[in-house]
Amino acid sequence: MKKTTIKDIARELGVNPSTVSRALNNHPDIGLAMRAEVKQLAEKMHYRPNQTAVHLRSQQSRLIGLIVPEMTMFFYPSVIKGIQEALDKKGYHLVMLSSNESAEQEMENLRICVENDLAGVLISLSRNTKIPANLNLLSELDAPVVLFDKVLNDMPFDSILLADERAAQDSVLHLIHSGCTRIGGMFGNPNLLMTQLRMKGFLKGLELGGVPFIEQLVRFADNAIDGAQCARELMSLPEQPDGIFVMSDELIIGAYPPICNAGLAIPQECSVICISDGFLPYLLYPQVTYLHHDGYEMGKTAAERLLSRISNQSSQFEPETLYIQAKLIECASTQKVK
């Protein structure tokens, strides 16, 4: 069944399409009688405005692109939820694209955003993205861009980040206050800004807490499997750690079983703390204390910022970086002292 258009209504009523359009949009030029008549018929004919045509004519879309490296069960579901709520409120909708951790696929996704003339784009960068290659395509996109979570330095866009350094620092300090003196750390790929910041916070925490940095207790792993291996190495050292900071969900999931099975009592002999989306720590046994990396909050913040950039499109702007603070959620696994 063909959809009814403005023209159909106009023909039926013997008026001009422009009149129908104005009537439906409550334009003051149209008399109240006519408005009512038009609206009533529109209702009766199940008229739905064709957003594609609106978009083409008005030159502004109500679609927002979201590009993520991979659709994992950590973090991104809650990010998406946050984004959607913010967008819904303003009548925008979400187009989901995945780069699969490939810079090429990411460019391809950007091309899709350009071609579909999306109103704005939210990006969490793939781990293989280098700056200059993607930047020219990004400049073709004259829509606002907001980066979140996975970003690179010196990009001319708004960024939403976890307060990584602070979260790592707080984690370490919490371990120290629980009585730890030999603190290990498990980190992700050292090329990532995120890793560097959390490393920095880790060191700062040690310094502030007056606890020495022990290089052998620090490991870098790219994924859960690596994480498990590193954890085994760590726990089989002659002088084991009495506290471990784990930088992410992906790592804790691999590292925790080996840590638990190493023969040390948790948390009495070895405390564990991590930075996490907040779901895993409840499931692992014993439960893990963590600094909550709130995906919902981050998604919401990113989307709101993007929308505000869209409405103030014209005005020049300085790119800003907003930080989401991580909150400490305490479970059994660090409560060494009573």
Add this chain to the structure above:
Amino acid sequence: MKKTTIKDIARELGVNPSTVSRALNNHPDIGLAMRAEVKQLAEKMHYRPNQTAVHLRSQQSRLIGLIVPEMTMFFYPSVIKGIQEALDKKGYHLVMLSSNESAEQEMENLRICVENDLAGVLISLSRNTKIPANLNLLSELDAPVVLFDKVLNDMPFDSILLADERAAQDSVLHLIHSGCTRIGGMFGNPNLLMTQLRMKGFLKGLELGGVPFIEQLVRFADNAIDGAQCARELMSLPEQPDGIFVMSDELIIGAYPPICNAGLAIPQECSVICISDGFLPYLLYPQVTYLHHDGYEMGKTAAERLLSRISNQSSQFEPETLYIQAKLIECASTQKVK
């Protein structure tokens, strides 16, 4: 910077826009020399076809809608991954909408699909959706619809379902083969088709295995919290179960801790099996044997079916129901006999 259009290229070359369009689309009417010239200039001017205009003119979109009840970390991330891979291959993109378990929001989302003239829609129904209310809006949508996972009976659409009954039956039989004789069950909302089917499989499994059905050992819970409560009740019965079937991820996550803490050795005194997306069972301790409800497979199947309906739009069709088989993944928690 304004985007270059076909008109710009045409003006630059002193030819008609239609020639440019045909040249870019390798229409045989255009000479090879002209084609090359056009393409070269298009490249140089960074021309990107405006998909909105293409869509309006050709009357076919390359956007697919996805409506889910809620963006949870179980199941849907892998579903989305499966959908995206299938869509990507054919050059379609995904618009994500959430109904938040509300029938009204779901209708609103459908309206969005209609207004944006999406090429097709994938729906996992909200738990509050009743048939007739949404059906008239669904009929306005002249694009194909495929339902998956959460569906209702007697809807004139393709459906992709887990082989629920079979999965439940296999679960129970596996418990029985492990030596269980007093088998409990935890189920979701009894109004859901999914619950009814899994209940049916549960009963069939008992029958086939020659083990009696014990009504007191069966519980219904709407969510994880309820699940925990029900599990406590179950485990505090005078005659405890020696095997428990749990119908879903949402329930096992609430129910497992009480089950573990009830004083029975797992799996020696009480075996546990569930139907799951496949992630939780590895995290819980002790690990849980499960029948794998593969979201990726389901998303892929649903998307492929939708795309095939889209290409054969014209031909009449009989709605079909496809079943995804669940595979048994064995962990420690049911291996009672050795």
Add this chain to the structure above:
DNA sequence: ACGCGAATCGAAAACGTTTGTTGTTGATAA
């Protein structure tokens, strides 16, 4: 009676494509 400003609506162009039709060449065949 004349002019003037509201009030209401119509005509047409525009957004960027695609496509059916028509027109212009140049070459080939009769």
Add this chain to the structure above:
DNA sequence: TTATCAACAACAAACGTTTTCGATTCGCGT
């Protein structure tokens, strides 16, 4: 030479809106 036919490209309409610019009517004050 003329008719015929490719080959190529221009013209114009169309998709469904919105919006600029006019056109018409009516009431009212002078």
